[in-house]
Amino acid sequence: ARRIWAVAMKEKYGANERSQKLKYHVQTSGRSLHAQEMDFNDIRTTLQALIAIYDNCNSLHTNAYDEAVTTPTEDSVRRALAIQLIINREWGLAMNENPLQGSYIIDELTDLVEEAVLQEFERISERGGVLGAMETGYQRGRIQDESMLYEQRKHDGTLPIIGVNTFRNPHADTAEPGAVELARATEEEKAAQLRRVRGYRDGHQDDAHAALAALKAAATSDANVFGVLMDAARVCTLQQITDAFFEVGGQYRRNV
Numbered sequence: 001a002r003r004i005w006a007v008a009m010k011e012k013y014g015a016n017e018r019s020q021k022l023k024y025h026v027q028t029s030g031r032s033l034h035a036q037e038m039d040f041n042d043i044r045t046t047l048q049a050l051i052a053i054y055d056n057c058n059s060l061h062t063n064a065y066d067e068a069v070t071t072p073t074e075d076s077v078r079r080a081l082a083i084q085l086i087i088n089r090e091w092g093l094a095m096n097e098n099p100l101q102g103s104y105i106i107d108e109l110t111d112l113v114e115e116a117v118l119q120e121f122e123r124i125s126e127r128g129g130v131l132g133a134m135e136t137g138y139q140r141g142r143i144q145d146e147s148m149l150y151e152q153r154k155h156d157g158t159l160p161i162i163g164v165n166t167f168r169n170p171h172a173d174t175a176e177p178g179a180v181e182l183a184r185a186t187e188e189e190k191a192a193q194l195r196r197v198r199g200y201r202d203g204h205q206d207d208a209h210a211a212l213a214a215l216k217a218a219a220t221s222d223a224n225v226f227g228v229l230m231d232a233a234r235v236c237t238l239q240q241i242t243d244a245f246f247e248v249g250g251q252y253r254r255n256v
Helices: 002-012 038-054 074-089 104-126 129-135 138-156 187-203 205-219 225-233 238-249
Strands: 025-027 059-061
Touching (some): 002 104, 038 059, 038 074, 104 138, 129 138, 205 225, 205 238
16 A cells, blocks of 8 residues: 555655655454354454554554444453554564565565556546546445455355354354343433534534535635635534535436
């Protein structure tokens, strides 16, 4: 990702040196979380977090093991956080700036992934760029194809998933299912959140009016929307911003 970003920013957009330096956030894979043998999810997340830290990601989110079935509980979030803490404080190799440097397999995989991504960029460009490809449903189709392939391989066993389609618990059918704590907001918490949103909106009425007007003007011209969007986010709710975009741009509809 850093290599692709640096080359594109320099050669396509003529960006300065600072702009060529990619900062990125990593979140461990949600697709690898499974309801079967949920405790195994922490093992998968640990390995994913280790690779992210080895690559010096700028920030990292580790998924909680129970996110396959519910909003994370306080205990599961603490376990997810412990994964990062143990890697950072106990795992000595994480103190090295680039422990995988010079690894043949890492360099080879990096080259292969970079080539595949650039080829995908070319396919999108051939279809008229991101918006042009969206009109034919290209991106959506690619995601659906990949999802179908993943599910097919999971079910036929060509993609082994421990505890799900291979090395399954022999006592799973007879064991009593463990109680899973489901995190749900109470009616009082929902009402309190609504009161906070209404209070925020009422307290910024005048500033919001000006910010939304600037946002609409930028969206209908060649101005940089991001700057005025940041200003609007300080005094407007997400609903107000969304309504403003709908008002001047309408709702997107694919022409297929």
